[in-house]
Amino acid sequence: MTTNDELFARAQRVIPGGVNSPVRAFRAVGGTPRFIQRGQGAYIWDAEGQRYIDYIGSWGPMILGHGHPAVVEAVQRALLDGFSFGAPTEREIELAEAIIALVPGCEMVRLVSSGTEAGMSALRLARGATGRTKFIKFEGCYHGHADPLLVKAGSGLATFGFPTSAGVPEDVVKHTLVLPYNDVAALEQAFDTHGSELACVMIEPIAGNMNFVRASPPFMTRLRELCTAHGALLVFDEVMSGFRVALGGAHSVYQQLIPGFKADVFVFGKVIGGGMPLAAFGASKSIMEQLAPLGPVYQAGTLSGNPVATACGLATLKEITKPGFFDALTARTQALVAGLEGAAREAGVPLVGDSQGGMFGFFFADELPQNYGVVMATDKERFNRFFHGMLQRGVYLAPALYEAGFVSAAHTADDVAATVQAALGAFKALRA
Ligand SMILES: Cc1ncc(COP(=O)(O)O)c(C=O)c1O
Incomplete structure (x- = not known):
């Protein structure tokens, strides 16, 4: 099996920073980017066979999930x-x-x-x-x-x-x-x-x-x-x-x-x-x-x-455009954001989120920011630790606090529950 580390080292020899678009390089959060081998529905698998629940969805396009x-x-x-x-x-x-x-x-x-x-x-x-x-x-x-x-x-x-x-x-x-x-x-x-x-x-x-x-x-x-x-x-x-x-x-x-x-x-x-x-x-x-x-x-x-x-x-x-598509997607995304907020509350971590349709965001803050300056002043260090906590628990979030997240129609209630469970662990670890 080729590891993500090996692929990243090889990529960096021939592609600047090892990536074809900068945010993929994990520079904001540190660590090795996952080299994705395949995706199906709400999941992607990396070169090491690790499965993740995917909340990037290719940065937005995969609204139906992978391989519809x-x-x-x-x-x-x-x-x-x-x-x-x-x-x-x-x-x-x-x-x-x-x-x-x-x-x-x-x-x-x-x-x-x-x-x-x-x-x-x-x-x-x-x-x-x-x-x-x-x-x-x-x-x-x-x-x-x-x-x-x-x-x-x-x-x-x-x-x-x-x-x-x-x-x-x-x-x-x-x-x-x-x-x-x-x-x-x-x-x-x-x-x-x-x-x-x-x-x-x-x-x-x-x-x-x-x-x-x-x-x-x-x-x-x-x-x-x-x-x-x-x-x-x-x-x-x-x-x-x-x-x-x-x-x-x-x-x-x-x-x-x-x-x-x-x-x-x-x-x-x-x-x-x-x-x-x-x-x-x-x-x-x-x-x-x-x-x-x-x-x-x-x-x-x-x-x-x-x-x-x-x-x-x-x-x-x-x-x-099928009837009910956006109602279902909206409800699932809202459930995710509410679940993340609830898990953060349980762990005693300040967190606030928002969503519309299948797009969402969350901040380590008490209030939703209204502009870039306020977003960038939220707790980046906490975000980065949370990101890695989620990655270890099989949840793939955008690797930077200034990126939105995406839910697809393939994400089930069980996927959301598993994500919230992972988040509870990751939030608790932040307090450790
Ligand atoms: C709002 C917005 N406009 C334009 C672009 C650029 O699109 P592309 O990456 O396909 O060039 C992006 C990419 O993320 C975007 O989010």
């Missing part, structure tokens, strides 16, 4: 017809129609291969459609790693940010304004100063890249008002929350909370590909018709709308 039979069958059938043609296929239309049917206000979509590509293209579209350059993003929101989006907050309110990554020129990010999440005053000040120059505001409406933080309804209401008043587009990055927190994504959640609410541009990924490289961005017809070949905003992709990926995405969407 209807999805496997659809992918197998599609594969036999060919991997890629670089020409239009009927399934692309079907997937576009399926997405549009679930998101009111999104009248057309373009399919791409990753959330990064979708976010980058949505930003270009917003800039092209408005003829403006500057835009706002929020601290703690991740929109993929396109250069203008890899930006840290500046030192004061309504100042422009600076690059988060080497290799991103300051010139490229000088149009990116980074504001604290859920801060109405900062938003108003930014619009006062720059309103007429703003192409868009991009937001994770329910943020999953600073654990789990919701935009408050008053903040979202004011954001919509300011965007409308100043002619800036409101871009909902639903790569994580789309088709995950509800069938209509976070957009449908805010439509219920705020009468008449509507975003202008939508960014999707993860669930719509069901685990295959597939993402999308969309908007009203008039905005989307700015895209090439109809309009002046260029955007393209060799593998965009890939026939195997669209088959996987369509089969996944078909399952999640």
Whole structure:
């Protein structure tokens, strides 16, 4: 048997840090990443044959769990017809129609291969459609790693940010304004100063890249008002929350909370590909018709709308649109969060959690954080020890306190009970 340690040592010789995406490296929590051999339902198995209850689900896409039979069958059938043609296929239309049917206000979509590509293209579209350059993003929101989006907050309110990554020129990010999440005053000040120059505001409406933080309804209401008043587009990055927190994504959640609410541009990924490289961005017809070949905003992709990926995405969407799917997923996720809170209480550890649909978060704190600064001030050392305690007990959580968790339809009540039991042990160990 090859061990995780052996694989990690071998990987580090040929892949930077031994991983193809940084958070997989366990840098935040320490230790050796598990090399996954296979997954089935709610479980994954590592190279050493250890089974884990999986609450990462490939960082969101696996809403049905691993190896759902209807999805496997659809992918197998599609594969036999060919991997890629670089020409239009009927399934692309079907997937576009399926997405549009679930998101009111999104009248057309373009399919791409990753959330990064979708976010980058949505930003270009917003800039092209408005003829403006500057835009706002929020601290703690991740929109993929396109250069203008890899930006840290500046030192004061309504100042422009600076690059988060080497290799991103300051010139490229000088149009990116980074504001604290859920801060109405900062938003108003930014619009006062720059309103007429703003192409868009991009937001994770329910943020999953600073654990789990919701935009408050008053903040979202004011954001919509300011965007409308100043002619800036409101871009909902639903790569994580789309088709995950509800069938209509976070957009449908805010439509219920705020009468008449509507975003202008939508960014999707993860669930719509069901685990295959597939993402999308969309908007009203008039905005989307700015895209090439109809309009002046260029955007393209060799593998965009890939026939195997669209088959996987369509089969996944078909399952999640079945009656009762989200009710069951929501109840299971709520049971998990309530169970974790109860176990923490029993062990005398402060913990607070939240969830929407199949996405959840928890914090070693007394109150739910409202922004990135507060999330990062929660007890990281405790989180890291808890993470390893859970891993040892066969539960695979995201290896960083700033990541959301995901429950799939394959997680049973027994899986949740086993997780809560493991958590009780891990919480008690924290107090030892
Ligand atoms: C909200 C959000 N936007 C964009 C992205 C980037 O997507 P991808 O990793 O597919 O490039 C992510 C990835 O986690 C995300 O969570």
